[in-house]
Ligand SMILES: *[C@@H]1O[C@H](CO)[C@@H](O)[C@H](O)[C@H]1NC(C)=O
């Protein structure tokens with residue numbers, strides 16, 4: 001480079017260096033303004049469309065088995081039906097991963113179960129059914145006592161927890177992955193005068209969702 005420069009007349013070399021610099025600058029200007037406009041377009045689209053969180057409603061909860069052995073090993077079997085709704089008019093949702101389990105007073109009482117992934121179109125609703133089981137699942141020694149207390153109180157409260165990954169779809173553009181969490185509360189009538197399992201509850205409680 002320096003050899004070429006030293007051979008060519010001084011003023012010419014200076015000029016050449018100047019034009020290259022100018023071209024670089026021009027190219028950089030075009031590139032950065034192109035980039036900025038694309039970014040602001042995406043941001044604008046995002047602000048206009050602003051996807052709302054998906055909605056989940058717990059429609060039915062059935063507990064078939066809840067059986068404790070050695071006072072800390074639990075066998076459980078239950079089924080939950082949830083209604084999933086996409087409230088967005090212009091945004092579709094890919095649920096790529098959905099994991100669901102049941103919890104009682106902060107303790108997991110079934111194993112994690114994966115639901116099949118699916119796509120949810122604009123304002124579509126889907127019913128999700130999950131059969132959850134636990135076999136020999138270790139629980140705190142207070143579990144039996146807590147269930148006894150709930151039985152006296154006449155209601156059994158169980159949480160249905162879901163988490164996973166979703167992607168938004170706007171037109172043909174698909175976003176990256178976003179984590180989501182859902183928490184539903186099922187209150188089942190349960191008491192000494194009521195029949196023991198299955199416990200059933202039909203309700204329409206809206207679950208809390210965070211994305
Ligand atoms: C617990 O298990 C025993 C033996 O399998 C069964 O007889 C009993 O009905 C079960 N109890 C509940 C609440 O499922």
Ligand SMILES: *[C@@H]1O[C@H](CO)[C@@H](O)[C@H](O)[C@H]1NC(C)=O
Pocket residue numbers: 067068069074075135136
């Ligand atoms: C839990 O399930 C296991 C395997 O099916 C069985 O061996 C055990 O007796 C069950 N325990 C109770 C309390 O039902």
